[in-house]
Amino acid sequence: MASDNALSQILTTQQMRDAEQRIFDAGMPEFDLMQLASGRAAEWVRRIAAGRSVTVLCGPGNNGGDGYVIAHCLQKAGLEVTIVAPEAPKTPSAKQALALWGDDVLTSGGSVQGEVFVDCLFGSGLTRKLSGEHSLLLRDLAERHQMAIALDVPSGIASDSGAVLNERLPRFDVTLALGAWKFAHCLLPARDKMGTQRLVPIGVSALEEAAVRVTKPKLAPPAFADHKYSRGLAAIVGGDMPGASVLAAQAAMRAGAGYVKLAVHEAPNAGPELVVDTSHVRVALDDKRINAVLIGPGLARHEGSIKALETALKCKGALVLDADALHLVEPHMLDPQMSVLATPHDGELDALCRKFAIVADGRMARAKALAAMSGMVICAKGPDTIIASPQGEVAIAPPAPSWLSIAGTGDVLAGIAVSRMANGSDPFTAACEAVWLHGEAARICGPAFTSLELAQSVGRALARCL
Numbered sequence: 001m002a003s004d005n006a007l008s009q010i011l012t013t014q015q016m017r018d019a020e021q022r023i024f025d026a027g028m029p030e031f032d033l034m035q036l037a038s039g040r041a042a043e044w045v046r047r048i049a050a051g052r053s054v055t056v057l058c059g060p061g062n063n064g065g066d067g068y069v070i071a072h073c074l075q076k077a078g079l080e081v082t083i084v085a086p087e088a089p090k091t092p093s094a095k096q097a098l099a100l101w102g103d104d105v106l107t108s109g110g111s112v113q114g115e116v117f118v119d120c121l122f123g124s125g126l127t128r129k130l131s132g133e134h135s136l137l138l139r140d141l142a143e144r145h146q147m148a149i150a151l152d153v154p155s156g157i158a159s160d161s162g163a164v165l166n167e168r169l170p171r172f173d174v175t176l177a178l179g180a181w182k183f184a185h186c187l188l189p190a191r192d193k194m195g196t197q198r199l200v201p202i203g204v205s206a207l208e209e210a211a212v213r214v215t216k217p218k219l220a221p222p223a224f225a226d227h228k229y230s231r232g233l234a235a236i237v238g239g240d241m242p243g244a245s246v247l248a249a250q251a252a253m254r255a256g257a258g259y260v261k262l263a264v265h266e267a268p269n270a271g272p273e274l275v276v277d278t279s280h281v282r283v284a285l286d287d288k289r290i291n292a293v294l295i296g297p298g299l300a301r302h303e304g305s306i307k308a309l310e311t312a313l314k315c316k317g318a319l320v321l322d323a324d325a326l327h328l329v330e331p332h333m334l335d336p337q338m339s340v341l342a343t344p345h346d347g348e349l350d351a352l353c354r355k356f357a358i359v360a361d362g363r364m365a366r367a368k369a370l371a372a373m374s375g376m377v378i379c380a381k382g383p384d385t386i387i388a389s390p391q392g393e394v395a396i397a398p399p400a401p402s403w404l405s406i407a408g409t410g411d412v413l414a415g416i417a418v419s420r421m422a423n424g425s426d427p428f429t430a431a432c433e434a435v436w437l438h439g440e441a442a443r444i445c446g447p448a449f450t451s452l453e454l455a456q457s458v459g460r461a462l463a464r465c466l
Protein backbone atom coordinates (compact mmCIF):
# COMPACT_ATOMS: atom_id res chain seq x y z
CA MET A 1 0.00 0.00 0.00
CA ALA A 2 1.28 3.50 -0.88
CA SER A 3 2.46 5.59 2.06
CA ASP A 4 0.72 8.86 3.00
CA ASN A 5 3.74 10.76 1.66
CA ALA A 6 3.53 9.06 -1.73
CA LEU A 7 -0.12 10.07 -2.00
CA SER A 8 0.50 13.70 -1.06
CA GLN A 9 3.67 14.34 -3.06
CA ILE A 10 3.68 16.75 -6.01
CA LEU A 11 6.05 15.78 -8.81
CA THR A 12 7.55 17.62 -11.76
CA THR A 13 7.28 15.92 -15.17
CA GLN A 14 10.93 14.85 -14.87
CA GLN A 15 10.44 13.45 -11.33
CA MET A 16 7.36 11.57 -12.60
CA ARG A 17 9.33 10.09 -15.52
CA ASP A 18 12.13 9.07 -13.14
CA ALA A 19 9.57 7.48 -10.80
CA GLU A 20 8.03 5.55 -13.70
CA GLN A 21 11.52 4.47 -14.81
CA ARG A 22 12.15 3.03 -11.35
CA ILE A 23 8.96 0.97 -11.69
CA PHE A 24 10.12 -0.29 -15.12
CA ASP A 25 13.61 -1.04 -13.73
CA ALA A 26 11.96 -3.12 -11.01
CA GLY A 27 10.61 -5.37 -13.77
CA MET A 28 7.23 -4.01 -14.82
CA PRO A 29 6.89 -3.68 -18.63
CA GLU A 30 5.85 -0.18 -19.80
CA PHE A 31 2.56 -1.31 -21.28
CA ASP A 32 1.64 -3.15 -18.08
CA LEU A 33 2.02 0.11 -16.14
CA MET A 34 -0.14 1.91 -18.69
CA GLN A 35 -2.80 -0.78 -18.32
CA LEU A 36 -2.64 -0.58 -14.54
CA ALA A 37 -2.96 3.24 -14.53
CA SER A 38 -5.64 3.38 -17.20
CA GLY A 39 -7.58 0.47 -15.74
CA ARG A 40 -7.86 2.31 -12.43
CA ALA A 41 -8.73 5.58 -14.16
CA ALA A 42 -11.36 3.74 -16.24
CA GLU A 43 -12.98 2.58 -13.02
CA TRP A 44 -13.48 6.22 -11.98
CA VAL A 45 -14.85 7.10 -15.43
CA ARG A 46 -17.20 4.09 -15.35
CA ARG A 47 -18.60 5.14 -11.98
CA ILE A 48 -18.99 8.76 -13.04
CA ALA A 49 -20.57 7.83 -16.39
CA ALA A 50 -23.07 5.55 -14.62
CA GLY A 51 -24.22 3.93 -17.87
CA ARG A 52 -23.96 7.04 -20.04
CA SER A 53 -22.10 7.03 -23.39
CA VAL A 54 -18.46 8.10 -23.37
CA THR A 55 -16.29 9.86 -25.98
CA VAL A 56 -12.52 9.63 -25.54
CA LEU A 57 -10.20 12.09 -27.31
CA CYS A 58 -6.80 10.41 -27.80
CA GLY A 59 -3.51 12.17 -28.62
CA PRO A 60 -0.28 10.69 -30.03
CA GLY A 61 1.60 10.17 -26.74
CA ASN A 62 1.08 8.02 -23.67
CA ASN A 63 -1.81 10.17 -22.48
CA GLY A 64 -3.56 9.10 -25.70
CA GLY A 65 -2.40 5.53 -24.99
CA ASP A 66 -4.18 5.72 -21.65
CA GLY A 67 -7.26 6.88 -23.56
CA TYR A 68 -7.35 3.77 -25.78
CA VAL A 69 -7.02 1.50 -22.73
CA ILE A 70 -9.76 3.41 -20.86
CA ALA A 71 -12.03 3.12 -23.92
CA HIS A 72 -11.34 -0.63 -24.07
CA CYS A 73 -12.15 -1.10 -20.37
CA LEU A 74 -15.38 0.90 -20.64
CA GLN A 75 -16.50 -0.97 -23.73
CA LYS A 76 -15.86 -4.28 -21.93
CA ALA A 77 -17.99 -2.94 -19.08
CA GLY A 78 -20.87 -2.49 -21.53
CA LEU A 79 -20.73 1.26 -22.17
CA GLU A 80 -21.15 2.84 -25.58
CA VAL A 81 -17.70 4.31 -26.41
CA THR A 82 -16.45 6.50 -29.28
CA ILE A 83 -12.79 7.37 -29.85
CA VAL A 84 -11.67 10.52 -31.66
CA ALA A 85 -7.93 10.58 -32.47
CA PRO A 86 -6.67 13.37 -34.73
CA GLU A 87 -3.21 11.75 -34.85
CA ALA A 88 -1.94 8.18 -34.87
CA PRO A 89 -0.15 6.92 -31.75
CA LYS A 90 3.60 7.53 -31.71
CA THR A 91 4.90 5.80 -28.58
CA PRO A 92 5.27 2.00 -28.37
CA SER A 93 2.78 1.77 -25.48
CA ALA A 94 0.20 3.96 -27.23
CA LYS A 95 0.51 1.76 -30.35
CA GLN A 96 -0.10 -1.35 -28.22
CA ALA A 97 -3.06 0.39 -26.61
CA LEU A 98 -4.62 1.12 -30.01
CA ALA A 99 -4.17 -2.56 -30.94
CA LEU A 100 -5.91 -3.54 -27.69
CA TRP A 101 -8.85 -1.30 -28.59
CA GLY A 102 -9.07 -2.87 -32.05
CA ASP A 103 -12.26 -1.03 -33.02
CA ASP A 104 -13.06 2.05 -35.14
CA VAL A 105 -11.37 5.38 -34.46
CA LEU A 106 -12.70 8.69 -35.79
CA THR A 107 -10.00 11.08 -36.95
CA SER A 108 -12.15 14.19 -36.55
CA GLY A 109 -14.75 15.35 -34.07
CA GLY A 110 -17.31 15.93 -36.83
CA SER A 111 -20.71 15.78 -35.27
CA VAL A 112 -19.78 13.56 -32.32
CA GLN A 113 -22.16 14.22 -29.47
CA GLY A 114 -22.40 12.30 -26.27
CA GLU A 115 -22.78 12.37 -22.57
CA VAL A 116 -19.35 12.02 -20.95
CA PHE A 117 -16.18 13.38 -22.58
CA VAL A 118 -12.68 12.22 -21.57
CA ASP A 119 -9.69 14.34 -22.59
CA CYS A 120 -6.62 12.17 -23.28
CA LEU A 121 -5.13 14.46 -25.95
CA PHE A 122 -2.00 15.50 -24.03
CA GLY A 123 -0.98 15.00 -20.43
CA SER A 124 2.20 15.76 -18.56
CA GLY A 125 4.23 15.50 -21.80
CA LEU A 126 2.76 18.68 -23.29
CA THR A 127 5.67 20.86 -24.38
CA ARG A 128 3.93 23.76 -26.14
CA LYS A 129 0.61 25.46 -26.85
CA LEU A 130 -2.06 23.34 -28.54
CA SER A 131 -2.38 23.94 -32.28
CA GLY A 132 -5.49 25.87 -33.32
CA GLU A 133 -6.98 22.67 -34.70
CA HIS A 134 -6.40 20.67 -31.48
CA SER A 135 -7.66 23.48 -29.31
CA LEU A 136 -10.87 23.84 -31.33
CA LEU A 137 -11.49 20.07 -31.33
CA LEU A 138 -11.02 19.91 -27.55
CA ARG A 139 -13.35 22.83 -26.93
CA ASP A 140 -16.03 21.57 -29.34
CA LEU A 141 -16.07 18.09 -27.86
CA ALA A 142 -16.21 19.41 -24.30
CA GLU A 143 -19.13 21.67 -25.24
CA ARG A 144 -21.04 18.88 -26.98
CA HIS A 145 -21.02 16.60 -23.91
CA GLN A 146 -22.82 16.90 -20.58
CA MET A 147 -19.66 16.54 -18.57
CA ALA A 148 -15.92 16.56 -19.12
CA ILE A 149 -13.17 14.54 -17.43
CA ALA A 150 -9.45 15.30 -17.91
CA LEU A 151 -6.97 12.46 -17.70
CA ASP A 152 -3.86 13.33 -15.70
CA VAL A 153 -3.55 17.00 -16.75
CA PRO A 154 -6.07 18.82 -18.97
CA SER A 155 -4.66 19.35 -22.48
CA GLY A 156 -3.21 22.82 -22.99
CA ILE A 157 -1.99 23.16 -19.41
CA ALA A 158 1.70 23.15 -18.45
CA SER A 159 2.15 20.44 -15.85
CA ASP A 160 5.11 21.95 -14.00
CA SER A 161 3.93 25.55 -13.70
CA GLY A 162 0.14 25.41 -13.86
CA ALA A 163 0.19 27.91 -16.74
CA VAL A 164 -2.80 27.78 -19.09
CA LEU A 165 -1.16 27.88 -22.54
CA ASN A 166 -4.26 28.34 -24.75
CA GLU A 167 -7.13 30.75 -24.49
CA ARG A 168 -10.66 29.40 -24.03
CA LEU A 169 -9.67 25.93 -22.82
CA PRO A 170 -12.64 24.03 -21.40
CA ARG A 171 -13.31 23.80 -17.69
CA PHE A 172 -13.40 20.16 -16.54
CA ASP A 173 -15.80 18.66 -14.02
CA VAL A 174 -13.31 16.04 -12.86
CA THR A 175 -9.53 15.61 -13.25
CA LEU A 176 -7.92 12.23 -12.61
CA ALA A 177 -4.22 12.64 -11.69
CA LEU A 178 -2.17 9.58 -12.60
CA GLY A 179 0.43 8.26 -10.15
CA ALA A 180 1.10 11.54 -8.32
CA TRP A 181 -0.06 15.12 -8.14
CA LYS A 182 1.62 17.54 -10.53
CA PHE A 183 2.12 21.27 -9.80
CA ALA A 184 -0.69 22.10 -12.24
CA HIS A 185 -3.13 20.27 -9.92
CA CYS A 186 -2.29 22.67 -7.10
CA LEU A 187 -1.50 26.06 -8.63
CA LEU A 188 -3.54 28.76 -10.29
CA PRO A 189 -4.57 29.37 -13.01
CA ALA A 190 -4.60 25.64 -13.92
CA ARG A 191 -6.28 24.51 -10.70
CA ASP A 192 -9.36 26.51 -11.57
CA LYS A 193 -9.89 24.49 -14.77
CA MET A 194 -9.93 21.07 -13.10
CA GLY A 195 -13.08 20.68 -11.03
CA THR A 196 -13.02 17.80 -8.55
CA GLN A 197 -9.66 16.06 -8.42
CA ARG A 198 -8.90 12.42 -7.74
CA LEU A 199 -5.51 10.72 -7.51
CA VAL A 200 -5.15 7.34 -9.21
CA PRO A 201 -2.30 5.52 -7.41
CA ILE A 202 0.01 3.38 -9.56
CA GLY A 203 2.67 2.41 -7.00
CA VAL A 204 4.94 5.45 -7.25
CA SER A 205 7.07 5.58 -4.10
CA ALA A 206 7.64 8.68 -1.95
CA LEU A 207 10.48 10.91 -3.08
CA GLU A 208 12.28 12.69 -0.26
CA GLU A 209 12.91 15.91 -2.18
CA ALA A 210 9.38 16.18 -3.61
CA ALA A 211 7.00 19.01 -2.81
CA VAL A 212 3.88 17.91 -0.92
CA ARG A 213 0.24 18.83 -0.62
CA VAL A 214 -0.62 20.01 2.87
CA THR A 215 -2.66 17.28 4.54
CA LYS A 216 -4.61 17.17 7.77
CA PRO A 217 -2.09 17.44 10.63
CA LYS A 218 -2.01 14.87 13.43
CA LEU A 219 -2.11 16.92 16.63
CA ALA A 220 -1.93 15.68 20.21
CA PRO A 221 -4.10 16.78 23.13
CA PRO A 222 -2.24 18.33 26.10
CA ALA A 223 -0.27 15.75 28.08
CA PHE A 224 -1.67 14.69 31.47
CA ALA A 225 0.92 16.79 33.30
CA ASP A 226 0.84 19.83 30.98
CA HIS A 227 0.28 23.33 32.31
CA LYS A 228 -0.20 26.62 30.50
CA TYR A 229 3.49 27.42 30.21
CA SER A 230 4.54 23.95 29.11
CA ARG A 231 1.97 24.18 26.29
CA GLY A 232 3.59 27.38 25.13
CA LEU A 233 3.30 31.12 25.64
CA ALA A 234 2.53 33.11 22.50
CA ALA A 235 2.92 36.88 22.58
CA ILE A 236 1.12 38.99 19.99
CA VAL A 237 2.28 42.54 19.51
CA GLY A 238 -0.54 44.86 18.54
CA GLY A 239 -0.43 48.36 17.10
CA ASP A 240 -2.59 51.22 15.95
CA MET A 241 -5.40 48.92 14.72
CA PRO A 242 -5.89 46.61 17.72
CA GLY A 243 -8.78 44.70 16.05
CA ALA A 244 -6.31 42.82 13.84
CA SER A 245 -4.22 41.63 16.78
CA VAL A 246 -7.37 40.68 18.71
CA LEU A 247 -8.41 38.47 15.77
CA ALA A 248 -4.96 36.87 15.79
CA ALA A 249 -5.18 36.34 19.55
CA GLN A 250 -8.69 34.84 19.34
CA ALA A 251 -7.36 32.32 16.81
CA ALA A 252 -4.14 31.69 18.76
CA MET A 253 -6.09 30.84 21.94
CA ARG A 254 -7.79 28.02 20.03
CA ALA A 255 -4.80 26.58 18.18
CA GLY A 256 -2.76 24.85 20.88
CA ALA A 257 -0.75 27.40 22.92
CA GLY A 258 -1.47 27.35 26.68
CA TYR A 259 -1.11 31.08 27.14
CA VAL A 260 -1.72 33.93 24.71
CA LYS A 261 -0.69 37.42 25.69
CA LEU A 262 -1.57 40.52 23.72
CA ALA A 263 0.93 43.36 24.01
CA VAL A 264 -0.78 46.65 23.07
CA HIS A 265 -0.43 50.21 24.31
CA GLU A 266 -4.19 50.60 24.84
CA ALA A 267 -6.46 47.77 26.05
CA PRO A 268 -8.86 46.83 23.22
CA ASN A 269 -12.47 45.93 23.69
CA ALA A 270 -11.87 42.19 23.91
CA GLY A 271 -13.21 39.35 26.03
CA PRO A 272 -11.98 38.56 29.57
CA GLU A 273 -10.24 35.39 28.32
CA LEU A 274 -7.59 37.49 26.60
CA VAL A 275 -4.53 38.46 28.66
CA VAL A 276 -3.72 42.04 27.71
CA ASP A 277 -0.42 43.68 28.65
CA THR A 278 -0.43 47.45 28.15
CA SER A 279 3.08 48.03 29.42
CA HIS A 280 5.73 49.14 26.94
CA VAL A 281 6.43 46.49 24.33
CA ARG A 282 10.03 46.17 25.65
CA VAL A 283 8.65 45.27 29.07
CA ALA A 284 5.87 43.06 27.74
CA LEU A 285 8.29 41.00 25.66
CA ASP A 286 10.95 40.83 28.38
CA ASP A 287 9.72 37.47 29.60
CA LYS A 288 11.87 34.37 29.23
CA ARG A 289 8.77 32.19 29.19
CA ILE A 290 7.63 33.54 25.80
CA ASN A 291 8.02 30.80 23.19
CA ALA A 292 6.87 32.63 20.07
CA VAL A 293 6.01 36.18 19.05
CA LEU A 294 3.70 37.46 16.32
CA ILE A 295 4.08 40.99 15.05
CA GLY A 296 2.46 42.75 12.10
CA PRO A 297 -1.36 42.57 12.15
CA GLY A 298 -2.65 46.11 12.77
CA LEU A 299 0.87 47.35 13.57
CA ALA A 300 0.86 50.39 11.19
CA ARG A 301 4.05 51.72 9.64
CA HIS A 302 5.87 54.44 11.60
CA GLU A 303 8.88 54.95 13.80
CA GLY A 304 7.18 53.36 16.82
CA SER A 305 6.30 50.22 14.81
CA ILE A 306 9.92 49.85 13.69
CA LYS A 307 11.01 50.02 17.34
CA ALA A 308 8.42 47.39 18.27
CA LEU A 309 9.65 45.16 15.44
CA GLU A 310 13.26 45.56 16.56
CA THR A 311 12.21 44.56 20.08
CA ALA A 312 10.39 41.47 18.76
CA LEU A 313 13.47 40.52 16.72
CA LYS A 314 15.61 40.78 19.86
CA CYS A 315 13.55 38.04 21.55
CA LYS A 316 15.70 35.57 19.55
CA GLY A 317 13.06 32.87 19.68
CA ALA A 318 10.38 31.85 17.23
CA LEU A 319 8.79 34.72 15.34
CA VAL A 320 5.89 35.21 12.93
CA LEU A 321 6.06 38.28 10.70
CA ASP A 322 2.85 39.34 8.98
CA ALA A 323 1.22 42.39 7.38
CA ASP A 324 2.96 45.71 8.21
CA ALA A 325 5.97 43.93 9.75
CA LEU A 326 6.68 42.53 6.27
CA HIS A 327 6.95 46.07 4.92
CA LEU A 328 9.12 47.25 7.81
CA VAL A 329 11.58 44.37 8.07
CA GLU A 330 14.95 44.85 6.35
CA PRO A 331 17.37 42.07 5.42
CA HIS A 332 20.02 43.23 7.93
CA MET A 333 17.51 42.95 10.82
CA LEU A 334 17.15 39.17 10.52
CA ASP A 335 19.29 36.93 12.71
CA PRO A 336 20.00 33.61 10.94
CA GLN A 337 19.71 31.84 14.32
CA MET A 338 16.03 32.79 14.67
CA SER A 339 13.13 30.63 13.50
CA VAL A 340 11.07 33.07 11.45
CA LEU A 341 7.87 32.48 9.54
CA ALA A 342 6.70 35.22 7.16
CA THR A 343 3.11 35.10 5.92
CA PRO A 344 2.89 37.50 2.94
CA HIS A 345 -0.05 37.92 0.58
CA ASP A 346 0.86 38.77 -3.02
CA GLY A 347 1.49 42.48 -2.38
CA GLU A 348 3.66 41.74 0.65
CA LEU A 349 5.50 39.03 -1.30
CA ASP A 350 6.33 41.64 -3.96
CA ALA A 351 7.61 44.04 -1.29
CA LEU A 352 9.79 41.36 0.32
CA CYS A 353 11.15 40.23 -3.05
CA ARG A 354 12.17 43.80 -3.83
CA LYS A 355 13.97 44.12 -0.49
CA PHE A 356 15.83 40.85 -0.97
CA ALA A 357 16.53 41.55 -4.70
CA ILE A 358 14.64 38.43 -5.83
CA VAL A 359 13.97 38.51 -9.57
CA ALA A 360 12.50 35.00 -10.08
CA ASP A 361 9.33 34.55 -12.17
CA GLY A 362 6.11 33.17 -10.69
CA ARG A 363 4.96 32.82 -7.08
CA MET A 364 6.51 29.39 -6.59
CA ALA A 365 9.97 30.42 -7.77
CA ARG A 366 9.74 33.70 -5.85
CA ALA A 367 8.67 32.05 -2.59
CA LYS A 368 11.47 29.47 -2.88
CA ALA A 369 14.13 32.08 -3.71
CA LEU A 370 12.95 34.39 -0.95
CA ALA A 371 13.07 31.57 1.62
CA ALA A 372 16.58 30.59 0.53
CA MET A 373 17.82 34.19 0.50
CA SER A 374 16.19 35.41 3.74
CA GLY A 375 16.43 32.29 5.90
CA MET A 376 12.70 32.69 6.71
CA VAL A 377 9.99 30.14 6.01
CA ILE A 378 7.68 31.84 3.51
CA CYS A 379 3.97 31.15 3.56
CA ALA A 380 2.84 32.89 0.36
CA LYS A 381 -0.91 33.24 0.96
CA GLY A 382 -3.69 33.09 -1.59
CA PRO A 383 -6.17 30.61 -3.07
CA ASP A 384 -3.12 28.39 -3.75
CA THR A 385 -0.98 29.08 -0.68
CA ILE A 386 2.67 28.01 -1.11
CA ILE A 387 4.95 27.28 1.84
CA ALA A 388 8.71 27.26 1.19
CA SER A 389 11.55 26.69 3.62
CA PRO A 390 15.17 27.91 3.37
CA GLN A 391 16.21 24.24 3.03
CA GLY A 392 14.13 23.86 -0.14
CA GLU A 393 11.04 22.10 1.26
CA VAL A 394 7.81 23.08 -0.50
CA ALA A 395 4.20 22.44 0.50
CA ILE A 396 1.05 23.66 -1.25
CA ALA A 397 -2.25 24.07 0.56
CA PRO A 398 -5.30 22.17 -0.67
CA PRO A 399 -8.15 24.36 -1.94
CA ALA A 400 -9.87 26.25 0.88
CA PRO A 401 -13.27 27.97 0.69
CA SER A 402 -13.12 31.17 -1.36
CA TRP A 403 -15.26 32.75 1.40
CA LEU A 404 -11.88 33.35 3.05
CA SER A 405 -11.43 36.32 0.72
CA ILE A 406 -12.39 38.90 3.36
CA ALA A 407 -10.40 41.31 5.50
CA GLY A 408 -8.99 39.87 8.68
CA THR A 409 -8.63 36.22 7.68
CA GLY A 410 -4.86 36.70 7.27
CA ASP A 411 -4.70 37.90 10.90
CA VAL A 412 -6.45 34.68 11.92
CA LEU A 413 -3.91 32.60 9.99
CA ALA A 414 -0.99 34.43 11.63
CA GLY A 415 -2.56 33.84 15.07
CA ILE A 416 -2.89 30.11 14.42
CA ALA A 417 0.71 29.96 13.21
CA VAL A 418 2.20 31.68 16.27
CA SER A 419 0.15 29.41 18.52
CA ARG A 420 1.49 26.30 16.77
CA MET A 421 5.05 27.65 17.02
CA ALA A 422 4.63 28.43 20.73
CA ASN A 423 3.38 24.88 21.11
CA GLY A 424 6.64 23.59 19.64
CA SER A 425 6.16 23.25 15.89
CA ASP A 426 9.00 24.44 13.67
CA PRO A 427 8.01 27.29 11.30
CA PHE A 428 7.48 25.07 8.22
CA THR A 429 5.33 22.57 10.14
CA ALA A 430 3.49 25.42 11.90
CA ALA A 431 2.68 27.03 8.54
CA CYS A 432 1.34 23.72 7.18
CA GLU A 433 -0.73 23.15 10.33
CA ALA A 434 -2.00 26.73 10.23
CA VAL A 435 -3.16 26.69 6.60
CA TRP A 436 -4.94 23.39 7.14
CA LEU A 437 -6.68 24.55 10.35
CA HIS A 438 -7.56 27.87 8.66
CA GLY A 439 -9.19 26.11 5.69
CA GLU A 440 -11.01 23.68 7.96
CA ALA A 441 -12.25 26.51 10.21
CA ALA A 442 -13.64 28.18 7.07
CA ARG A 443 -15.39 24.94 6.05
CA ILE A 444 -16.91 24.73 9.53
CA CYS A 445 -18.17 28.33 9.24
CA GLY A 446 -19.91 27.72 5.90
CA PRO A 447 -20.66 30.66 3.62
CA ALA A 448 -20.33 34.36 4.46
CA PHE A 449 -18.63 34.35 7.87
CA THR A 450 -16.78 37.16 9.63
CA SER A 451 -13.11 36.88 10.48
CA LEU A 452 -14.03 36.73 14.19
CA GLU A 453 -16.34 33.76 13.50
CA LEU A 454 -13.45 32.16 11.61
CA ALA A 455 -11.14 32.65 14.60
CA GLN A 456 -13.82 31.20 16.88
CA SER A 457 -14.05 28.05 14.72
CA VAL A 458 -10.36 27.22 14.97
CA GLY A 459 -10.89 25.09 18.09
CA ARG A 460 -13.42 22.91 16.27
CA ALA A 461 -11.01 22.57 13.35
CA LEU A 462 -8.28 21.51 15.78
CA ALA A 463 -10.60 18.93 17.34
CA ARG A 464 -10.71 17.19 13.94
CA CYS A 465 -6.93 16.67 14.07
CA LEU A 466 -6.77 14.84 17.42
Ligand SMILES: NC(=O)C1=CN([C@@H]2O[C@H](COP(=O)(O)OP(=O)(O)OC[C@H]3O[C@@H](n4cnc5c(N)ncnc54)[C@H](OP(=O)(O)O)[C@@H]3O)[C@@H](O)[C@H]2O)[C@@H](O)CC1
Nearest residue numbers: 034037061062063064122123124125126127128129130152
Ligand atom coordinates in the same frame (compact mmCIF):
# COMPACT_ATOMS: atom_id res chain seq x y z
N1 LIG B 1 5.25 6.28 -18.98
C1 LIG B 1 4.17 5.51 -18.71
O1 LIG B 1 4.12 4.34 -18.98
C2 LIG B 1 3.01 6.09 -18.13
C3 LIG B 1 2.55 7.34 -18.55
N2 LIG B 1 1.32 7.73 -18.26
C4 LIG B 1 0.64 8.70 -19.13
O2 LIG B 1 1.57 9.28 -19.99
C5 LIG B 1 1.35 10.68 -20.08
C6 LIG B 1 2.58 11.32 -20.52
O3 LIG B 1 2.85 10.76 -21.77
P1 LIG B 1 3.85 11.40 -22.81
O4 LIG B 1 5.13 11.70 -22.11
O5 LIG B 1 3.92 10.49 -23.97
O6 LIG B 1 3.16 12.76 -23.13
P2 LIG B 1 1.70 13.16 -23.71
O7 LIG B 1 1.21 14.17 -22.77
O8 LIG B 1 0.85 12.02 -24.05
O9 LIG B 1 2.03 13.83 -25.13
C7 LIG B 1 3.24 14.30 -25.43
C8 LIG B 1 3.52 13.98 -26.87
O10 LIG B 1 2.90 14.94 -27.68
C9 LIG B 1 3.86 15.80 -28.31
N3 LIG B 1 3.42 17.15 -27.97
C10 LIG B 1 3.61 17.85 -26.83
N4 LIG B 1 2.93 19.00 -26.83
C11 LIG B 1 2.29 19.03 -28.03
C12 LIG B 1 1.42 19.97 -28.64
N5 LIG B 1 1.05 21.11 -28.02
N6 LIG B 1 0.95 19.69 -29.86
C13 LIG B 1 1.30 18.56 -30.50
N7 LIG B 1 2.11 17.63 -29.96
C14 LIG B 1 2.61 17.86 -28.76
C15 LIG B 1 5.21 15.40 -27.78
O11 LIG B 1 6.11 15.16 -28.77
P3 LIG B 1 6.96 16.31 -29.53
O12 LIG B 1 6.08 16.69 -30.66
O13 LIG B 1 7.19 17.41 -28.54
O14 LIG B 1 8.19 15.60 -29.94
C16 LIG B 1 4.93 14.03 -27.15
O15 LIG B 1 5.17 13.01 -28.09
C17 LIG B 1 0.86 11.05 -18.72
O16 LIG B 1 0.15 12.27 -18.73
C18 LIG B 1 -0.03 9.85 -18.42
O17 LIG B 1 -1.31 10.04 -19.01
C19 LIG B 1 0.49 6.84 -17.47
O18 LIG B 1 -0.07 5.91 -18.35
C20 LIG B 1 1.31 6.12 -16.44
C21 LIG B 1 2.30 5.29 -17.10
Ligand SMILES: Nc1ncnc2c1ncn2[C@@H]1O[C@H](COP(=O)(O)OP(=O)(O)O)[C@@H](O)[C@H]1O
Nearest residue numbers: 345381382383400402404405407408409410411
Ligand atom coordinates in the same frame (compact mmCIF):
# COMPACT_ATOMS: atom_id res chain seq x y z
N1 LIG C 1 -10.21 32.87 -2.89
C1 LIG C 1 -9.60 32.36 -1.80
N2 LIG C 1 -9.61 31.04 -1.58
C2 LIG C 1 -9.02 30.53 -0.49
N3 LIG C 1 -8.36 31.27 0.45
C3 LIG C 1 -8.31 32.58 0.27
C4 LIG C 1 -8.92 33.21 -0.85
N4 LIG C 1 -8.70 34.54 -0.76
C5 LIG C 1 -7.99 34.74 0.38
N5 LIG C 1 -7.75 33.57 1.01
C6 LIG C 1 -7.02 33.39 2.27
O1 LIG C 1 -7.44 34.39 3.19
C7 LIG C 1 -6.32 34.97 3.85
C8 LIG C 1 -6.26 36.45 3.50
O2 LIG C 1 -5.14 37.02 4.09
P1 LIG C 1 -4.78 38.58 3.97
O3 LIG C 1 -4.91 39.01 2.54
O4 LIG C 1 -3.49 38.79 4.65
O5 LIG C 1 -5.98 39.23 4.78
P2 LIG C 1 -5.97 40.31 5.95
O6 LIG C 1 -4.65 41.06 5.86
O7 LIG C 1 -7.13 41.20 5.67
O8 LIG C 1 -6.10 39.58 7.24
C9 LIG C 1 -5.11 34.18 3.40
O9 LIG C 1 -4.85 33.13 4.30
C10 LIG C 1 -5.53 33.62 2.05
O10 LIG C 1 -4.84 32.43 1.74
Ligand SMILES: [K+]
Nearest residue numbers: 119122153155
Ligand atom coordinates in the same frame (compact mmCIF):
# COMPACT_ATOMS: atom_id res chain seq x y z
K1 LIG D 1 -5.35 15.14 -20.76
